[in-house]
Amino acid sequence: MEIRDRVRNVTDQLDxxxxxxxxxxxxxEPEHERARSAxxxxxxxxxxxxDTTTCYMLSARPTGRTR
Incomplete structure (x- = not known):
């Protein structure tokens, strides 16, 4: 699952x-560039x-492969 999909899933569930x-x-876009650079x-x-009680940490890690 891509981080974009996960951000959308979590965001859809939050107030x-x-x-x-x-x-x-x-x-x-500047944040996306930071992600690409990392x-x-x-x-x-x-x-x-x-949200009031939870921190959702969504991460992407390099796999060493390119698409």
Whole structure:
């Protein structure tokens, strides 16, 4: 599963207020560039979403393969 799919799944389950950062993430090109850069350097990328009681840590790790 791609991180975009997981962000969408989690965001769809959160209340509007807590979902806002996830919805913004889909359009945040500088953040996407940070993710691409981290993965290209062999590092993991982590995006966090919060609600009142939970922190959702969504991550992508390089696999060493290209599509």
């Amino acid at each position: 509007r207020h807590y979902a806002a950062p996830g919805r913004h993430w889909f359009l945040d 993965l290209a350097q062999g590092e993991a990328y982590v995006f966090r979403l919060y």
